[in-house]
Amino acid sequence: MAPSILISEVGPRDGLQSIATTMPTAHKLRWVDALVAAGLREIEVGSFVPAKLLPQMADVAEVVRHAVARHPHITVMALAPNLRGAEAALQAGAHKVTLPVSASEAHSLANVRKTPAAMVQELQAVVQLRAATAPQALIEVGLSTAFGCTLQGAVPEDDVIRLAVQCAEAGVDEVGLSDTTGMANPAQVRRLFTRLRGELGPKAGAAHMHNTRGLGLANCLAAYDVGVRTFDASQGGLGGCPYAPGASGNVVTEDLVFMFEAMGIDTGVDYNLLMAAREALQAGLPDEPLYGMTPLAGLPKGWQPAA
Template identity: 70%
Template sequence: MPATVLISEVGPRDGLQSVARTLPLAHKLAWVTALHAAGLREIEVGSFVPAARLPQLADTAAVVDHARTLPGLTVVALVPNLQGARAAIAAGVHKLTVPVSASAAHSLANVRKTREQMVDELRRIAALRADLAPQVGLEVGLSTAFGCTLQGLVPEDEVIALAEQVVAAGADEVGLSDTTGMADPAQVRRLFRRLQAAVGRHAGAAHLHNTRGLGLANCLAAFDVGVTSFDSSQAGLGGCPYAPGASGNVVTEDLVFLFERMGVHTGVDLHRLVAARAVLQRGLPGEPLHGMVPEAGLPPGFVYADGRQPDADPLRAATAGLA
């Protein structure tokens, strides 16, 4: 069997929170269904935050309810506090993601708590999880781990110390997020190696942005040092509304192509993934969608890592008329 990576689709949460318009619920459900049909087996479907802060995600409980009917899908939701965790568990999610900022300035802007207060909140969430739903996963994404547009440099020693604290507080895994797109491949290799040395099996996913064009290079750097779980967003939607200049998640379509072309199995079918892109565009007409592979198509002779041949129709035909 070829090497395998997990592609965790975050567009329905990270992508939609950064779009000014609200994707109607029916379109959200159709989009999540199409992403699952493409072979994605972990999707962050929304977040449990006050509707006044992110009205685009006010219907997350309904999306969770639908996503739970899709076979083999791990349904993930972001929760910034104990109240959100309680609501997510009640809705039936399979995994909670808690954002903890490595940058002190970003922590206050994003969740209105200090880093220390967020570690305490995580400890309460872990206790709630243990009491109500021990089968639910609990992961932490360390936001702004590679730099912050509000604070500037984020010392690596502080990132690693914070990772150790969140594991001690009860997180099953802790990943590193390039929230503001400031990372470079050398930094990614160095910091993930340090994370692995510090927390061992608790080292988690790479959540990398393409703000300055280094998203795929940084994903490859993380893979080179043993990372096997990657967050990405269909069409590159997303960013952080509380970090100025934070735009551009890694494009799921391009990331899948990168790994499959290298012989690394993702389980994702690119033609069906592009079909999901069309579903998204119907719900958000005129919204800019990004990605090189959907525009260029698959090269002659392309085969998937497991030896499958792609569908006969050119990929570009499936994206005709899409921006």
């Protein structure tokens, strides 16, 4: 039987691009391999952006090709901020391309130098490109700053839902909501995901939560309670956003897996092998601090996973 939920590991992209250190390519490949061995079925392995802007991602095409060739049974995902990046991602063989569309105009201009309306037009071009070159690939939108913006402040929920509908109408396969700035709370998460699922049905996508104010797991659980079944997480809690000051890392994969498994909800992830992947991550970034309460405390005595 398939696991009950999908943990989408975003550390190799969201985590690595948010730190100054560049992980050597060989270590990236070993880390991705270890994550697959642990049971992660969807991994965002990099971002197709100019190397001069993010040297951490200069080897992204090589990482995608490695993951696709060695692990054809998983979903190899990459982020692309525009049509050019999407074209490179599809050429490299990515199974899914994620585009960042921000609900906050201030964040959108800072992050991709386009308004949200212009990004919807970019989406339409990417969908047309996909149809012509890689019709089997999936196109996903992570709706950034859906729960608030450190640059703009509050983001009206009606604006978030309106933009999500526009993205879906542009032809993408999924639209998820991202707490880019770590401003979300569980009541807000329930409201927005309930509305999103009501408007988009099966196109309503992942919950991408940050742990900036310690509410990451609570927000994931709130999303689960209203029907969300895909959750982004980053091993070791790496991540953030250079255009969202003060937004610390993503929900820690190890903690999220433990929470769901302890509740009897099958993630398909082997916790011991997930810790082995954490060792592979630390080997590639020996001076980078890693986070997580469960890795620090260890598993409870007699603990058994859901599966």
